[in-house]
Amino acid sequence: MKLKMDHKLFDRLRSDEDQRKLVDKLREIGLDQYVELPQIAVMGDTSSGKSSLLSAISGVSFPSADQLTTRCPTQLILTNADTFRGNVRLVRFQVDNESSTGENLFDTGEDKEALTCLGDVPGAITKLTKKLVDEGQYISDDQIVVEMSGPELPNLTLTDLPGLVRTVGDHEDENIIPRVRNMVNRYMSQERTIIIAVVPANVDMHNTEILQAAQEADPNGTRTIAVVTKVDLVDAGAEQAVHDLLLNKKKKMHLGYHAVKCRSQRELTKGTTIEKGISNEIAFFGKHEYWRRLPTELWGVLELSGRLVTILQDNIRRSLPKVISEINARLAVAQKEVSRIGVPLESLGAQRQQLGKWDQRLYEELDKLRQRALRSRLEEAFPPANAHGLVSLTDVARTLGGVSVGQFTLSSVDREALEMEIALQAYLDVASHRFVDVVPMKLNGMILCSFFREMESEFLSITTDKKVGELLQESDGEAARRQHLLDRINTLEKAKCVIESSVPMPAPFY
Template sequence: MNERKQPGLANQTLLNKIDKLRELNVGSIELPQLVVVGDQSSGKSSVLESLTGFSFPQAPGLCTRYATQISCRRDSERSVSVSIIPCPGTDAAVADRQRSFTRTLTDLTNEHLVKIIGDANCAMGIKMTPDHADPNLTAFSQHILKIEMNGPEQEHFTVIDVPGIFRVPSPPLTTESDVALVRNMVESYMQNSRTIILAVLPSNVDISTQEILQMAERADPDGLRTMGVLTKPDLVTEKATRDVVKDLIAGKRNKLRLGYSIVKNRSADDQNSGVSERLAQETTFFSKSVWKETANTGRCGIGSLKTRLSDLLLTITKREFPNVKSDIVRRLEQCRGELVGIGPSRTELSSQRVYLGQLGSKFQKITQSALNGYYYGEKVFEQDTTLRLITNITKMNEAFANEVWKKGHKRHMSALADDGGETSYELAKHDTTLETIEERKCKYLELQDIVEEEDYRCSEAKPCDEDPIASHIEQIYQDNRGPELGTFNGSILAIAFKEQSEKWEPLVLAHVSRSITAVHHYISSILAHICPDRRVLDQLWDTLLTDKLQTAYKRAMDQARFVLSIERDGMPSTYNHYFNSEVQTKRLDRLTKEMEKISVTCYTDSYSKESKIQAVPFNSIKSLVEDKDNMQQIREDILDVLASYYKVARKRFVDTICRQVIGHFLLDGKESPLRVFSTELVNGLDDEVLEAIAGEDEETRQRRKRLEAEVKSLEEAVKLLRG
């Protein structure tokens, strides 16, 4: 016997927990439930009365202005309790006042219920009659009236009744906005994926045209959780209509997986019969020959309907209970996170300074991780890879170095063909999530006058045969030569180098612009991440950060232009020993190529392959010099020096841009934009600026209250679920 009872007790405990969760105002969590929906005058109240044994009062304006949760519980003592469950988001004071509304009786007559529900309407601010002139009263409410009935004859059963939808208002009691409000209320219950929709429909109407079914289909397109309940079969007089009803009950002509059931309402003039009498009348009605075949389907009568609904409620509750627990824990973590983001109450200047100081400290902590490449432990780096700052900047620097090497020279120099073993960086696959300069300029208008107008796309230098550099160098020499004999002055090299490096300026300015937009995107995103309060974030940008960041970005762009000026506008200069080595190497390479042209094959020992060598006749060496005119010699010397100096200057220049302009002025320097927002900056703010940025407005205070209330409810829900 005990083994058979245990599952029933466990099921009752499970259903009780779901009802308690609803009382705890965890409205953001979808709960398993049965919801009865239908048009006004569809027989919905009669169905509920038969299901619960609860007699709805007949006074007008009662029990139809809000959702009503009716719970039946088996208990040795008979009792009825009525209370109000405030809707989520209700002001704390109003919610406390509504929760204080409770009525408990041992027995409930219609007269008692009329009085209790009238009191509940007043507590919810419901306009009960057209002559109520108080503008604060409403015709409908989002709160829930809970009626719990206990008794030895009761079985565990909970159902929610929502107001019947209507299309025509009845001023001044209801208005057009009330029509929409009720429809939205009904739809919100139906949209809950854990709701069994009990759609009540009169049998004597065309089912296919019923709007309540269309609403149910929108909420439950596959018909997996909608059950149709047909009422008023005694009003069906035509055989064709009766056949349609029978087909629906038999599972034909419908898309509802849960099918249809049919019940007989008590007649409109029957106000005195009890529940048992009405059940007997229903049994008699369906035993008639015209309905007898349908009665055998097990879908006729309130008894079979109640059994099916009890099983459905228990099934969906068991299935969804683990998901409900997960949703509650997840929502609790989310609310706690939002509360942390809002921070403590900030009515005092000291609390405002602490709040901003904590934001500054958190920003610097995350930024230090971003600069060191320590992304583990910070979820923001997993959620958005464009915020992995040092990784992205390093990739950009490598791409910049490659582009300057491969495309940065205006003309190809044959002397550059030997790269001395130099190789380009192996670039990672392009991150398509990174925005272009143009995209980020549109996103961040504060960069408009700082970064370049557009990304610079560097083109390849023309092939040597299309634009021979030797002829060009000769022209430069002829146009700028002085009285030197057998040599050239320094201005010729300066002119040739400046022209050869003219692509450096757009390449550098585009690279620094891209780096600035990447840094700015990082700062903006991290601040939004650590400061979810939009008003504080906007004030932080507008009042404190924008001007300072713009100054830091301009400083970086100015430094880039300064480095460009030093490299390209002054006289070429270097103290790098590599320069002289490069010049000598290129001269040797040139001489070697010429000697290869006049070399002959010699054998040092009996014409063996092992003794075969290439040798240059001594007399032929003189021709390498004597046959070369002065212009050719100078042209070759200029080209060797230019190629050697360009290579040395390019490497120096790329390192300077990446280390000074990007590394120091944008990332690591004391005046870097990444160091602008810090605790030191916050500590130096005067009281007026501090209040303007971190002062708390009424909306934030209310949001904190709502979150605190929700956290409290969710914490109680977690305790309930673990109990």
């Protein structure tokens, strides 16, 4: 059943949070392999303060040891709830050249670990990260998914990407640099991805690699928000330029800028808690000569969380109708392609059916050849002017006209008999010529029919059991292609069921 493409369909969801949960369910079943889903991705250089920002938003102290910095995408699914519960799991990745996003994430269920409190998260992430490193994946496309519900958490889903790097250590693979860039570009290029570009305030922000990449992927700046970190490290005298940037006066972007001051490395070393860090941030912006003049909605982690929730909700609201449309379109294409490929030739019935099709096709092709050959001989025997091959009245009249009966005077009965005799003689003269032409042609037709029967017999004689087996042997590529399409259809059908079960139907009228 085709999902109705109705822009008011999702108005029946009880809240924006229901829409976010729906998107998370669609992502969980793997729909993002084939259809882009709305999301928020956090990107920046390795030293941009990205991890501290995510820690402040989620309440989780992410691993910061040099050997265990972010090495793969980490998705955070946060939900506000009365009590805490959560889990961490690993989602494997493989390249899919036929998908719209170029990616294929599938949940193997391995390494799924339940969480009892926020304090369990760092250890679980470290364990999975170490597993990837032990596998030789210094940078991995596999994804760690952290799903948490708790009283201090916002209703927000976002994905943290490995930081862009310019140099590698002595014993590290140089391919890390292009691999991270390719990963970041893959996320940036998706039109339904909101880009959080994290840039430190103590560098030339206009020339940072992450902002340049974001501008290439999002030239109009409609889906990029720049989060400016480390504002406490801005050089004296440079504050006004940063202040104007935060007010979106320079390098304008539709979603604008936001300033934060997360825990510094010194505070992390001292063991400053996330809560204390947020308290210090509020005090800093409230007292600073320049930053206190900023509108309150443009600074602070708490305000940023609220902005991101709104941005994600708007993105989901705009994208869901298009997602439904793409599900229907891609499902129709996949079903048509599977129908063209046909069923696997594994069962005896399928093999008989295929042999029957080949036999019918062979007969039809041979019959076409036979008809073409006969038509060619007919055209040679009967040129277009008289191709009908029949005795025409014109021919008879011409023959009659050439007959003279002299000056005899006959009775009416004799005259009629003579005229009939002459007419019959004329008809026989013309018909005999036609018959002489037809007889060789008939013989040629019989010879052609005999030739094609012999050719058909010889063709069938070579179709031994071995040959038939070879013909019925399906290529690995064809079988893999069918299985890929069946997997795609299965996922798209699941997505339809998830949507239909998530969207309440209107009450019937009685």
